[in-house]
Amino acid sequence: MGLVLTLAACGGSDTPPQDTVVDSSQVAKGAEDARIVQLGGRNFSIPSPVQAAYAIRGAGLNYNAALLAGTDKAGAITERPRRSLFLGMLGADMAYVTVHGDGQKALATLQTIERVGSELELSNAFDRALIERFKSNLGSEDSLLRFSGVAFRAADQYLKDNDRMDVSTYVLAGGWLESLHLTVSDPAAADNAELMARIGEQRRSLDDLVALIGSLPADEQDLRLLEGLKALQVTFSGITSTYTYEAPVTEVAKRTTYINSKTGVTITSEQFARIATQVSELRSMILA
């Protein structure tokens, strides 16, 4: 009963582009699902921008600071949805500059995150102490990424504790969109099979984001963003994938299970180009 009051229903991974209705009855979709509730008001996870940054670096794409959202835009973005999106974008930018060893840019980005976070009343997560810790670890990529992850998690927890799902959702959406932008902006990405597959693997996250935004109260939905993401969904729906199950292997002593199933993703150069254009348009809309 408790969760039913606060939860929003979301589509599954294969949900086609469609409006998602906020209806607590959807928490239970059938007899078998009657016991299922959702974690934190949503039933999915959006990949960390750090993973995209790792993939970009791993593919050998050139570091390009000109792709970043720009810390100078912080003052011009005042509406809550766009400000939240911008915060997520800054998080993705910080991951990107950090894994490429640009400590000064990382620090500048973090300072902007502190400012935008403060405007969104998230000073509990992004504060001076975090910046000081960051400064004293500029040479340690792992530490910086970990600090960032801890801070964004603290922010997410605070937002959920205070029923601010709109901000939580838009921060995630901004981070996801910026990560995709950083991945597809270099045409060389189209020549890297691994990176192309990674782009195609974003389909479920996109579906989840659309469902998430669609489940927000009507007055909290950024309709232009939602429409743009739905258009992007149409492009992603043409990407084909295969999956073959293989039995996992567990090493109990290491508390580790090795998942060996095989997945294949096919994305055409036309689809890649279309995604790049659509992401660029969405991003321009947020930063305008």
Add this chain to the structure above:
Amino acid sequence: MRRYILSTILLAASSLSLQAQGLCAPIADRCEQHITSEYIPDGQFYRALLQGEEVAEFGMTLFGGTTYRLAACSGDSDGLLLFAVYDRDRNLLFTNKEHSAAPYWDLAISNSLEVTIEAYLDPARSGSGCAVLLVGFKK
């Protein structure tokens, strides 16, 4: 009348939020200890208030070449929350039920795949409570 109903709902929601906050915060703090310094937190916080046989579930994409650490916590000690990981065809990939309800486990992913994670309270040890799931990863 309508305003009264709305106020009641808002009050109930607010009360539940405070309840969740009070219940979940210390569990989250404890659970965080399982995402050790080798792992980068994914930046998200997953929680649910569970009663009886309720199951909390969420979907995620696990990327190839990455090792994920899942930490699942509830109550005031480890081992109260059971969790299971399924692939998109509902093949069971892992469950901590087979490993003494281990509060954390690593999944080493060779190829990217979509999974569903289900978490539920150990009925023998807990009737209700806050379920917290945290995710970290390393290359």
